[in-house]
Amino acid sequence: MEVKAAVAYTPGKPLTIETVQLAPPQAGEVLIEIKASGVCHTDAFTLSGDDPEGLFPAILGHEGAGIVIEVGADVKSLKPGDHVIPLYTPECRQCDYCLSFKTNLCQAIRGTQGQGLMPDGTSRFSIGGDRIHHYMGTSTFANYTVLPEIAVAKIREDAPFDKVCYIGCGVTTGIGAVIYTAKVEPGANVVVFGLGGIGLNVIQGARMVGANKIIGVDINPKKRELAEKFGMTHFVNPQEVAGDLVPYLVDLTKGGADYSFECIGNVNTMRQALECCHKGWGVSVIIGVAGAGKEISTRPFQLVTGRVWKGSAFGGARGRTDVPKIVDWYMDGKINIDDLITHVMPIERINDAFDLMHRGESIRSVVTF
Numbered sequence: 363m364e365v366k367a368a369v370a371y372t373p374g375k376p377l378t379i380e381t382v383q384l385a386p387p388q389a390g391e392v393l394i395e396i397k398a399s400g401v402c403h404t405d406a407f408t409l410s411g412d413d414p415e416g417l418f419p420a421i422l423g424h425e426g427a428g429i430v431i432e433v434g435a436d437v438k439s440l441k442p443g444d445h446v447i448p449l450y451t452p453e454c455r456q457c458d459y460c461l462s463f464k465t466n467l468c469q470a471i472r473g474t475q476g477q478g479l480m481p482d483g484t485s486r487f488s489i490g491g492d493r494i495h496h497y498m499g500t501s502t503f504a505n506y507t508v509l510p511e512i513a514v515a516k517i518r519e520d521a522p523f524d525k526v527c528y529i530g531c532g533v534t535t536g537i538g539a540v541i542y543t544a545k546v547e548p549g550a551n552v553v554v555f556g557l558g559g560i561g562l563n564v565i566q567g568a569r570m571v572g573a574n575k576i577i578g579v580d581i582n583p584k585k586r587e588l589a590e591k592f593g594m595t596h597f598v599n600p601q602e603v604a605g606d607l608v609p610y611l612v613d614l615t616k617g618g619a620d621y622s623f624e625c626i627g628n629v630n631t632m633r634q635a636l637e638c639c640h641k642g643w644g645v646s647v648i649i650g651v652a653g654a655g656k657e658i659s660t661r662p663f664q665l666v667t668g669r670v671w672k673g674s675a676f677g678g679a680r681g682r683t684d685v686p687k688i689v690d691w692y693m694d695g696k697i698n699i700d701d702l703i704t705h706v707m708p709i710e711r712i713n714d715a716f717d718l719m720h721r722g723e724s725i726r727s728v729v730t731f
């Protein structure tokens with residue numbers, strides 16, 4: 363069938379709206395009509411050409427929501443008409459990773475997904491017979507896309523697509539890091555580095571679980587107001603702190619953070635996030651994606667004396683199990699997504715979404731079809 367997609371042909375160049383051929387879903391796959399998709403920093407990172415694993419040409423996008431239109435052979439858990447969120451982290455419930463119950467990093471289709479292909483090693487997308495790569499297994503910048511059944515979360519039908527698409531990445535990444543990765547307990551003191559689309563979701567996750575102090579750190583004072591609305595109790599602008607930031611944060615938390623979260627992607631703030639944690643038990647979670655080739659450092663004594671350094675991908679959430687619950691939290695008013703979606707535009711204007719992101723003017727832009 364013919365679909366409308368934003369194609370990334372060349373690193374560093376804008377996307378091009380094209381008519382693309384989409385082959386039908388094969389065994390274990392489903393065809394999804396994408397209704398809305400968020401535009402995330404990870405899409406921009408790959409489009410920039412800095413992502414060493416980026417493939418071109420490709421249809422980017424990994425934060426979508428839509429409706430199942432057709433299912434391939436052997437598909438059991440989904441049927442046409444189901445409302446769904448595509449998952450770049452699948453959940454097969456059979457691999458060693460899934461069965462460990464210690465990680466959300468299902469490996470069932472890892473190899474082919476990284477190559478921009480479906481599990482049988484081919485692409486469903488082409489133009490004039492030439493292959494177009496899938497991206498993160500999701501390719502949500504197209505009005506129709508094909509995904510493996512194990513990479514699709516079924517959600518309730520009354521949830522608005524142009525809001526809950528954000529649960530496909532940013533919301534779950536932030537809230538999940540609090541709930542599933544760090545398991546923050548009521549009364550904990552939390553420090554959040556970076557108050558963008560990820561950090562604000564960490565803040566509302568911390569509020570949801572009943573954290574005590576929720577300290578936001580950002581060099582942009584304009585981030586303060588919205589962060590307070592989401593539950594931040596103290597704002598720290600590192601440029602206004604006389605002296606070192608780490609002792610200042612340790613003092614503010616009366617001994618150090620119980621949990622800290624790095625939501626910037628900067629290796630210097632990753633170190634500060636670890637070192638502002640409480641001696642003996644503080645846990646620091648890295649969420650931000652650092653540039654290719656970057657390395658983190660600290661004195662080993664920081665870990666010997668009980669601080670823990672962790673990372674979190676997709677918030678540690680198991681997509682098919684946890685994403686429907688997060689949609690419920692949104693529908694029940696427990697979490698706020700509406701105030702984070704600052705711009706909505708048709709897919710034809712997707713390049714504006716990247717411009718807004720680069721200028722720091724959006725928290726999240728959503729494209730609709």
Ligand code: APR
Pocket residue numbers: 403404555556557558559560561579580581582585600625626627628631649650651652725
């Ligand atoms: N110290 C404090 N705050 C900083 C610093 C710094 N050195 N550098 C940037 N910031 C702040 C910015 O002012 C901004 O508010 O970090 C925030 C980052 O927010 P966004 O640009 O909206 O990024 P976000 O979408 O939240 O993603 C953050 O996670 O998904 C990854 O690749 C993404 O690494 C990025 C990170």
Ligand code: ZN
Pocket residue numbers: 402403404405424425531532
């Ligand atoms: Zn993302």
